[in-house]
Amino acid sequence: MLKIRNLHATIENKEILRGINLDINHGEVHAIMGPNGSGKSTLSAVLAGREIYKVTKGEVLFDGKNLFDLSPEERAREGLFLAFQYPVEIPGVSIVNFLKTALEEKRKHLGLEPMSPSEFLKMMREKKELVEFDSKLENRAVNAGFSGGEKKKNEILQMAFLDPKLAILDETDSGLDIDALRIVANGVNKLKNENNSFVVITHYQRLLDYIVPDFVHVVFNGRIVKSGDKNLALELEEKGYDWIKKEVDELNN
């Protein structure tokens, strides 16, 4: 599904990613962990197509297509989804209108007929239920005046709507209380199937209690320095990152 090969990326001439390699197959959940400033969020931003980052080397294949040939909106329509760490407020555009537009654009891209209003409403009802989304919010402007938890739930609602092949959750757990965390995680678990994949970027192990990863990767200094199964996350929780830094240093010397 996603093949990342020797990916290098810079921001304002400062190299952040220094050779990321990662393979993600259908039906897998990958967790990416690592200390602050290691490049986790940069990786998600580069994949989503944020302009301020420059890819200097390497390639990314998404279902066989060169990801960097696609605009951000084309990537989304092809089935890539990024749940933002800080979802953006869009005053004056209602959630319903936003979702309807996004869905229309995706269906057009895939050569499908636009949905009828009744189909759309039915879908809206189902997805809202799936992610326990408060109906009161749907006619409000996207994220405008939402609490942190509401914003994150809105991300998961959008994810449910767009039904991506690959979803990247960028620190979706940050700023969430335990109930919101459970709702967000349940949403992901319900959407998970053998055809889609998830990348969960997080600082903390606690999200991984709810969304159990198949693989855990540790990013440090712009590279994946260690990979393992879910037990690696537990080990990190217990020991912190220092031992990994030490291992890397020893390797380099």
Add this chain to the structure above:
Amino acid sequence: MKLLTKDDFINIHKKNGEALAPEKIKEIACDFLQKNDLPTTKDENWKKTDIKRILKHRFEYGKKIDLDKFVVSMYNVSGTYANVLVFVNGHFCEDLTKITDEQHIFVFKNIAKAKTENHEIFDKYFNKSDIHNEHYFSALNTAYAEDGAFIYIKQNSVIENPIHVYNFVDGDNRKITSMLRNLIVAQKGSKAHVIFSYHSLSEDYFLTNVATEIFVEQNAYLDFNTFQGEGDDAFQINNTRVHQKKDSRFYSQTITMCGNIVRNDLNINIDGENCYTELNGLYFPDREQHFDNTINMNHKVGHSLSNQFYRGVLENNATAVFYGNVNIFKDAVKTEVHQKNNNILLSKHAKIHSKPHLIIHNDDVIASHGSTVGQLDKEALFYMQSRGIGQKKARTLLLTAFANEVIDKIQVPQFHFYTKFLLEKRMKGDKTDGMCSNMGACRG
């Protein structure tokens, strides 16, 4: 190139039909014309609006042209049930008049006729706001205008349907100037919704000079809408002066979609306590267009509340002015004023001159003002793109949302619909300048 002089304007107008103004008022206005010059950028209120571009054209007096009913029906600004008067080049088209509300609760006719048929009201109100002293063009209008709309809402009457005045300009390959002089009186306890819309029927150079006096009497409610949709080469100088008596409410929505140089002076005078005033505006200049909204909000008496809310979207080389003067007099205690002006510049060449100007002569007031200038929110654009929404569509959604906050202040449902419709067209890239009809006749 020789520019038009102030005398040229007098010569254009004085040799034509009979002026509205009674002799005495005409004398006062002519006196003003003699003592004052055309506005220049040296005048405080005209610093950012240079009328030289207007004066380059040898305008001539606009003739009366017969208009087919079908043409008017293409500009469905106010819906089928509206009360309608139609003017072309400042001349009244009597056969296109339509009255849908009961005739005995209001008077809606051309002012030249009202001058004789309703002379008591005419004499009581005509030029009583001293609108002639705003600037050269308002004095010219006062001295020489021949016709316009007369709207008189009788005491305690509620006019259900909108009262709509169309003004078309039609040049027939000539450069035309015309004037319109309007008088609106909302008597005690009355309520009405009024729309003035401006359109051009040909692609010629125009100069339309409008002066409107509005008197909102005690406890009356007046909703006043202006729609400006003239062509790329149409200049408009539009001057409105309002007097509000105690307990009255006045709402104004000014939507400027197209034109060349459009200058709107909106001058509000609070003469009584417990008044409410709401001034909303939306301007969308493109290319070389220049739209200027100059507001004078005069709180002469206290215990009143006023709100100004203007938004603009500027494309290409367009420029705009928002000059929001608020003057709170010494005795006008417990006055509350708010002013907000937001602008989005879509190109690095577009320019907005936004100047809030609050003069407050007592310390028992609540006042706020805010002015913003920015580009489209890049973060929001990317967020939408990351959901599969193309850049153009995302831009449209954001701009529409921005403009809708003003459009949603429009109280007349059909006019609200019309404005939204045009905005959507404009967003799709269709040019809505020139013939702003909703039949797709907009020229591109």
